[in-house]
Amino acid sequence: MSWIAERDWPSLEQGLAGRLRRDCGTDWERFIHHPFVRGMADGTLPEADFQRFLIQDYLYLIQYARAYALAIYKADTMEDMRSASGIVSGLLDTELALHIAYCAGWGLCVDDLHNQPESLELLAYTRFILDRGQTGDLLDLIVTLAPCLIGYGEIGARLMADPTTRREGNPYWEWIALYGGEKFVGLVDAGLRTLEALAGRYGAEGRYPALLAEFRTAVKLEAAFWNAGRSGML
Numbered sequence: 527m528s529w530i531a532e533r534d535w536p537s538l539e540q541g542l543a544g545r546l547r548r549d550c551g552t553d554w555e556r557f558i559h560h561p562f563v564r565g566m567a568d569g570t571l572p573e574a575d576f577q578r579f580l581i582q583d584y585l586y587l588i589q590y591a592r593a594y595a596l597a598i599y600k601a602d603t604m605e606d607m608r609s610a611s612g613i614v615s616g617l618l619d620t621e622l623a624l625h626i627a628y629c630a631g632w633g634l635c636v637d638d639l640h641n642q643p644e645s646l647e648l649l650a651y652t653r654f655i656l657d658r659g660q661t662g663d664l665l666d667l668i669v670t671l672a673p674c675l676i677g678y679g680e681i682g683a684r685l686m687a688d689p690t691t692r693r694e695g696n697p698y699w700e701w702i703a704l705y706g707g708e709k710f711v712g713l714v715d716a717g718l719r720t721l722e723a724l725a726g727r728y729g730a731e732g733r734y735p736a737l738l739a740e741f742r743t744a745v746k747l748e749a750a751f752w753n754a755g756r757s758g759m760l
């Protein structure tokens with residue numbers, strides 16, 4: 527039986543996030559069913575491709591922390607400031623270290639991570655997020671950041687539920703179990719609740735076309751990011 531969001535993770539289908547995800551149609555499908563994802567699911571992705579992806583993903587997390595630092599600045603309430611600040615500290619104090627430890631298991635040391643130039647895919651994606659954040663308001667920024675959280679959650683959940691995903695002897699199983707695990711589901715649900723609250727306060731209904739346009743661009747850039755390790759090094 528295949529995984530269906532409506533049945534298996536109903537909150538992905540609800541509210542502003544559900545509408546944006548649905549309205550992205552094939553762009554969303556191309557992101558979550560990318561050949562890179564299929565290669566992780568069946569274990570056939572070349573390990574060198576994954577290592578290069580991991581380096582770019584580390585550099586991505588640094589820019590992601592900057593984007594949430596911008597969210598502190600853009601927030602209009604103490605509560606929103608605290609919420610964004612919690613994400614920044616979580617990244618700087620915990621998640622980056624976890625990523626470094628995970629990369630060490632793939633034979634990559636901190637210097638390997640820091641000494642690589644940012645790929646064109648990384649530059650385009652993260653600077654787009656920062657630009658929407660700077661020129662728009664907090665809702666624009668959080669909507670542009672949303673595909674990252676929701677997409678990886680859906681990919682993890684799908685791969686976990688799919689009986690054809692290779693578990694035994696799959697070098698990517700740990701990655702799949704991380705994004706498909708309960709802890710990550712909780713993180714995505716918390717993100718969905720935050721987005722929903724902002725949608726109400728910042729009048730998402732009246733500006734939906736602009737929100738969809740920035741969400742869709744971020745989704746396309748997420749899809750392109752699967753190749754970030756492969757191409758376009760400056």
Ligand SMILES: Cc1ncc(C[n+]2csc(CCO)c2C)c(N)n1
Pocket residue numbers: 583586587590621674675678748751
């Ligand atoms: C290109 C890219 N997109 C999304 C994620 C997933 N991700 C990165 S930070 C974060 C939220 C806090 O953990 C999530 C879900 C990734 N790693 N790389």
